[in-house]
Amino acid sequence: MAWLISLEPAMDDDELADLSLGARTYVQYCTACHRSDRSGSPESGYPSLRNLDGRLDRDVVENVIENGRNMMPAFGSQLSEDEVEALVAFLYGEEEAAEGADRETGETQPGEIPKFLTKFPGIHDF
Ligand code: HEC
Numbered sequence: 001m002a003w004l005i006s007l008e009p010a011m012d013d014d015e016l017a018d019l020s021l022g023a024r025t026y027v028q029y030c031t032a033c034h035r036s037d038r039s040g041s042p043e044s045g046y047p048s049l050r051n052l053d054g055r056l057d058r059d060v061v062e063n064v065i066e067n068g069r070n071m072m073p074a075f076g077s078q079l080s081e082d083e084v085e086a087l088v089a090f091l092y093g094e095e096e097a098a099e100g101a102d103r104e105t106g107e108t109q110p111g112e113i114p115k116f117l118t119k120f121p122g123i124h125d126f
Contacts, residue, residue: 022090025083029075038091045071052091061088 016024027036033046040046052061065084068074079087089095 022086
C-alpha cells in the first residue's frame with residue numbers, strides 16, 4: 001500500500017531521539033496523513049489535529065488511534081499504552097515536542113513539532 005512507504009519519517013535517529021515520546025510517535029506514525037504541523041488536509045478527508053482541546057474528547061481521540069475509523073488505520077497493535085498516552089498528551093499540547101526546541105527557530109508552542117527537527121515533506125496524494 002502506498003501510504004506505508006510514506007509513513008517512513010524523513011528524520012534520522014539522532015533527530016528523532018531529540019523529540020519527546022509523544023512527538024516522536026506522532027512524527028513516525030501520523031505525519032503522513034495529518035502533516036507535521038497537524039493541519040492535515042481536510043479537503044482530501046484528512047482532518048486537522050490542531051486545537052483538539054475542547055473540540056474532541058480525549059476518549060474519542062484514543063479510540064480513533066487504537067481502533068481506526070473509516071480511512072484512518074488502527075494503531076492499537078503497533079503502539080504501546082505509553083506511546084498512545086504520550087501521543088494524546090502531545091496532541092493536547094501538554095507535552096513539549098522537544099527539549100530546547102527553540103534553539104534555532106525561536107519559540108515553539110507546546111504540541112508543535114519544531115520545524116528544524118522535521119524535514120517531512122508533508123502531505124501526500126494517495
Ligand atoms: C493513512 C492516513 C492516516 C494516518 C497515518 C493517520 N491518520 Fe488519523 N485520520 C485519517 C483519516 C482519513 C481520518 C478521518 C476518519 C473519518 O473520516 O472518520 C483520521 C482521523 C483522525 C482523528 C479524528 C479527528 C476528528 O476530527 O474526528 C484523530 C484524532 C486522528 N486521526 C489521529 C491520528 C493519529 C494520532 C495518528 C498517528 C498515530 C493518525 N491519526 C494517523 C488518516 C490517517
